[in-house]
């Protein structure tokens with residue numbers, strides 16, 4: 130039957146491939162052109178990072194050097210951002226403050242992400258009562274805003290930079306667990322996971338080779354987005370006077386210290402406040418840019 | 432080289448067919464439609480009284496409308512799902528049991544998914560994807576892996592440099608080829624493929640069909656192939672099984688069945704596809720009944736032009752009709768009727 134139609138398949142040529150590699154890398158490079166806000170924000174964030182890294186070289190004064198002769202001076206040539214009530218140079222304190230902000234932000238987010246990865250993976254993969262128990266745990270943690278949770282952990286742990294890192298990190302485990310679990314649930318039902326099982330690849334290997342990489346990437350994007358949240362929470366802790374202890378040059382602490390003098394020496398609170406706000410805005414723009422650019426969904430949709 | 436490894440590996444019981452399905456049922460527990468907030472579940476009979484046997488070296492096309500249970504049947508054959516009733520055997524032993532014993536079955540029976548792109552890990556390169564079964568089953572020493580990946584790519588008509596690409600950078604047809612190359616990597620003796628060529632342009636389709644036919648004829652691979660396209664079925668497969676609402680309603684040699692269908696549904700399918708190498712358009716008048724609420728008697732009676740009174744009371748089972756053919760109909764068409 131219909132031998133003419135069936136017997137002679139037309140000689141086939143290879144259809145053109147998808148976008149060529151060069152075209153893709155060109156697209157990558159031009160992100161700075163396509164997203165001017167992202168570029169500006171990235172430059173600002175990088176400036177903070179550099180200032181923090183080289184603080185001793187950049188800062189004009191010792192951040193904890195008190196001077197009776199130079200108390201509460203408005204911004205001037207000698208003290209571009211003025212001085213505080215102990216005569217400490219605010220610019221130097223703001224620069225060293227970037228150190229604390231970034232260190233606390235990055236390390237606490239890493240703690241949160243690591244905890245979230247473990248709990249989220251366990252919940253997403255286990256199912257049954259283990260998942261139920263883990264999710265109730267996460268829900269009860271998540272029901273509280275991270276600041277309140279961090280306050281609670283500080284109450285247990287005590288004050289200090291290391292304690293703040295742990296407290297803020299723990300307070301972020303909940304949200305991270307949630308996103309990791311959601312990603313695991315989404316990945317584990319995909320065809321390639323079943324195909325791996327069908328190929329009789331042992332479950333642990335399937336998790337390591339196929340599930341983890343597909344979960345880690347979105348998690349890394351989350352990490353960049355949540356650094357600003359961690360910085361905000363840690364600054365809030367210091368502002369409340371329960372985070373980092375004086376005279377550490379921490380922005381939250383500086384804002385709190387300047388609060389009493391806000392009517393006649395507004396720069397004392399305003400300068401660190403501005404530094405904090407600018408960093409938070411820059412970080413969230415960078416985070417959003419990265420997410421939109423590398424979102425696996427938009428990438429996979431090719 | 433593929434042939435002798437394949438034949439020596441599948442030595443046991445020469446007489447038993449590779450796959451044998453005896454009165455297989457598959458019931459999915461689903462929420463009743465239109466009632467989203469209920470815990471109550473009803474049974475959906477995706478497969479109902481399926482009888483099928485696949486001999487070694489055979490090529491079988493599974494044809495039927497969407498929702499007729501083709502994928503479900505294939506998943507069962509691959510050992511992904513257990514039957515809820517009846518027996519699904521591989522060389523005379525339950526498929527799930529054989530599969531649980533070790534990687535032997537997985538190596539022997541390779542599957543090409545309906546959703547080829549979804550079956551490939553988006554974060555692995557094509558090379559890594561094809562190397563995975565090579566390494567997992569220890570097909571070639573590590574040093575030869577790259578060469579073998581190149582050979583497999585060449586065999587499915589992809590350039591060797593495709594190995595460095597990611598699936599997201601490949602077209603639908605290329606992804607399908609990668610999936611086939613990956614399935615062939617383990618040197619299987621059985622290939623089960625779910626719509627491996629549908630939705631591709633004609634020349635790509637033709638190229639893949641030529642490849643599959645060559646594998647089937649030269650390597651003696653057993654092929655179970657789902658398709659919507661009677662042309663593909665008749666080009667590639669010697670046997671055909673036509674499914675309707677979870678049951679195989681007619682089976683036999685492809686040419687014989689398509690030239691002189693005995694089941695009214697097979698005849699309607701044939702009539703709805705005047706030209707081959709095109710997906711079946713709107714095959715039949717009338718709604719396909721819901722598998723949640725199968726018609727009484729013959730499941731085709733609501734749409735069957737030949738239906739008679741007894742069709743609404745008796746459910747015909749698949750029974751032989753001479754010359755390797757079988758049909759599930761109380762009043763099969765005589766060859767002259769078509």
Ligand SMILES: Nc1ncnc2c1ncn2[C@@H]1O[C@H](COP(=O)(O)OP(=O)(O)OP(=O)(O)O)[C@@H](O)[C@H]1O
Nearest residue numbers: 459461475477496497498499500501502503504722
């Ligand atoms: N996991 C599942 N849970 C519930 N119902 C299912 C499941 N898998 C399949 N079904 C149902 O079983 C029936 C047969 O589905 P199946 O996927 O086997 O059809 P098919 O013939 O492959 O269709 P298509 O040509 O569209 O791929 C359908 O009614 C479908 O809704």
Ligand code: SF4
Nearest residue numbers: 729732735742760761
């Ligand atoms: S049994 Fe009756 S209703 Fe069913 S296909 Fe045959 S003739 Fe049609």
Ligand SMILES: [Mg+2]
Nearest residue numbers: 501502545625
């Ligand atoms: Mg299907």
